Amino acid sequence: MTQYADKDRIVLAGLAFYGYHGVMMEENALGQRFRIDLELGLDMDEAARTDDVGATISYAHIYDLVKEAFEEKRFKLIEALGYHIITRLFERFERLEWIRIKVRKPEAPLPIVAGEAAIEIVRSRGQV
Structure with missing residues (x-):
């Protein structure tokens, strides 16, 4: 991420979705909470x-698109979910040069007492 360290960005952190x-079958049947952090x-x-x-x-337009992309399809992998959100953002907002997304599963079905499972993807416009 060092190439973007000194660049302008919009940050939306801790967006919460269910x-x-x-x-896992339980994840598909019962659902769970997700948190998404974005740098645009x-x-x-x-x-x-x-x-x-x-x-x-507009931050509100970004949130609305992320919510729409999150809800429009079910994914097995949060990697695929994160990439789907990235592609939708690039499609909608021509001004975007790069995106960093972190998708977190605070209640992932893992035998851990505290913590979360997460992925992070960084893509520039030319990479999708």
């Missing part, structure tokens, strides 16, 4: 200088 993604890279210079909302991407 869904039926997973390999885009040039925010114009928005910062002009204070014009049209020069950036």
Whole structure:
């Protein structure tokens, strides 16, 4: 991620959803909580200088699209879910240059006392 360390970004952290993604039968039948963290890279210079909302991407529009993508299909792997969300974001928002997504399963069916299972994917527009 070092190539994006000093770049502009919109950050949405801890987005909470309830869904039926997973390999185990219990996950598909009962569902579970998911948390999604996003970093969306885009040039925010114009928005910062002009204070014009049209020069950036609305956080509400991002959330609405993530929710739609999360709910529209069931996935066995959170890797596939994360990639699906990334592709939908790139399709909808032309300003996006790169995306970092972390999909977390706080209640993954693992014999752990505390913690969570998670994946993280980073893609630039040309990689999807």
